[in-house]
Amino acid sequence: MEQNLWEALKEVLDPEYPVSVVDLGLIRGVEFAQGKAKVRLTFTSLGCPCTEIIREDIRRRLLQVEGVKEVEIEEVFDPWTAENISPKGRLILLELGVT
């Protein structure tokens, strides 16, 4: 089930760039128990202007996964650096001229 959740999260894109929250390195853990999906989420910065949009997009997408009745998102504020972006994410950003 956790694998399904990860796959679903790969379809949740950053509100500005077409990179998923997984490839951006924002997801710090996924758990599933008794219909409840739990996501540990960090942001690229404390002042990220898109926190609510990202949370909403994650919630909406995970509720579409079969078996998920409830979504709990925990904001963990683990430090994030550009190192956390996956090679795939980096490639997409590079093509858009973002370094």
Add this chain to the structure above:
Amino acid sequence: MEEVKKMPLTEEALLERIRSGKLIEGPEYATERYLEGLKRTLIVSADTELISAPAYFRAAQDAPNINAYISATGIIQDELGHAHIAYRLLRDLGVDTDVLVFERDPKEFKHPYAFDVPLENWTELVVANAFYDRAGFVLLGDVYRHTSYAPWKRALVKVDREENFHLRHGERWMEILAQDPDKKKELQRAVDWMFVLTLEWFGLPDNLKRHTDQIAYGLKGLTNDQLRQEWMKTAVPLCERLGLRVPAHYEPDLGQYVIDVPFPAEFDAERKVWLFEKGPITWDQVLARWKARGPANEELVRSIQRGYEQIRKSLKA
């Protein structure tokens, strides 16, 4: 092997180059007339992005919570970044941008009249994000697809992405506000004055405006009326979905949107209401209103220029 041409470029050679789909990499590949047109277009874009910042900042003070405030200031920061891109391109073309930004008379700024009408609360701010940023998105999207000026085209990739977020923010907040009966009334009032003001933003209708130069030079791709339609194509369905009345509808027989009120019309900028009962006015009257600028013009421009003046004074002292 491509040979480097040192001869002065003729108008015909330049147009031929643009027609064949080649991009202009810098002033050395263009004519005076092209560069003048490009500068005029860039100044409008730069001023629009710049003035949106203080206009939005004023209304952002009314944000309902800290996350909303952070989103709003994030958008403002983006807009300043976009302005910087356009002014930087102007500077590379030899324009003194310090004089342009900090010493120009407020009335000489080229941002749309809409920004001169003050945004006074959170509701008006999010409608501005959904309407005005959408207008910017439509206009700059057209520039991105059609511009013959390569440095601008490259810079617009990032701008386009960020404007996407602004639209999303505006739409999301309009949805939230539309669920509360009192807020929905406030939303309708904002839509009532801001919708038509955004229609006006796209400028003279095609039967009065000839874009020959701008389109031949590849500074824009679509005409004013086409761009106005593009904007309505997404703005009208958004409002309809939220149960908000808008004075325009889709006419299937014509395959386009039709405006249901006298347009252009007289606008009472102090009360922020359209005087549709007086019937349509001429575009010359609209141009006169634009030229006189609106109530917030001086305040917005001065808020940008204030720090520069203070530093200049203290340096002189």
